[in-house]
Amino acid sequence: MEKYDLKELVKPLKRKLPQRAKVHIDAHAKMSHRSFTSVRSSEYMDRDIRVETTYKITIDGKPFGTHVGVLNDGRVYCHALPQYSFPSAIGMIKKIIRTYHDFDMPEDELRKNYQKPKTSKK
């Protein structure tokens, strides 16, 4: 087994990207209003139950942009803390603020040196 180089890192995923990219764009479109809707459903005594829950969260008036969902038991979860679930959305946002507010964000060196690949004209 040899060490990996970048070519090896890129190759397998590239083959799969067109299909994944579509899924991704759809998800992004839903998130554009910064609200997240979860649908829970269940069958009970031959009846179909459907519960739609929409969260629109702001912090200091600014929209919170990370996906929020609801579990069948009513607990909420968020991709910011991927293994957690909380009895209340307020409690969840407090935990997210506590977790990340001390993070010292370094100056960005990655975007400024990035060059978009040239697209070939047909």
Next chain:
Amino acid sequence: MPRENILTSQTARDDFLDGVRQLDQESSGITAANLFTWLQNNGINLSMQGVNQNLSTYDLFVFWHVVAMTIPLATGNMAHAGPIFLPWHRMYLIRLEEQVRRILQKPNFFLPYWDWAADGQLGEVAQRQTQLWTSQYLGESRGQVASGLTSQIQVRLTQVNTLSGSVLVSHAPRNLERNAGSDVRTLPDKTDTAQAMNESIYDQAPWSVNSSGFRNRLEGWINGPQLHNRVHVWVGGDMGPGTSPNDPVFYLNHCNVDRIWEAWMVANGRNYLPVTPMGAQGHRLNDLMLSILDASMRPSDVLDPNPWYTYDSLVV
């Protein structure tokens, strides 16, 4: 040789700790700018920013996990919150095991596991004071990891959350951090694993965090956080965000999760759901699983782990 309990096999412990340390010190030849370019050019919606720096082979595993977590499917993502959770992590562990073998030049190396349900039988305070959290094993359970081989692991990539969403940050190297027993006070225990083992179906519709069945119980969403999820939450610190493979305890946790899955399959048959063509795309028996390090596998490829490894015990 099988995969063994890290608390009972000194050889497995020493090789694992040395192996991950060496992988973290080995330059992969890939920089943070390379990964940024790769994300941009492939249209993956993972924000990344920070310093440009050389990354280690170990960092590439961290990156792989974040990417898999970032790409959404109809339910869950490419590694979590659906049936794919168990086979994807089995593939991921196999790849790390191969890398440790390479760097140690020990073809008979096998990942150890942490039987956290055994520790879950202890009292609340005793759980974070076991041998595992000493300098001979993983170092401190709370605060900065400053003792033992794990103190030499350097964290260079951390996923953080800003108002606008999650960002993968490349930052100056720092030590690992933990906060054991703070967000949940106790580990899962044997009663919890027994409940999972009593599930007779692997998974079922809607194939998500809201499913009944073995996978969702073991992943830890039912009355959560439980089992796998609870171990992440219990350790805390760097085990919280999508960059959780920064902490070597990630691999010990997942090796035990994999062992529980194996025990379940020995008892219930190597039954996986959904089977093509029914079920959620990306989670089905013959769907390719996301791999950016070496070839992709399908769940059907890894249902039987015997070509790669066995376990010393399936008592969970």
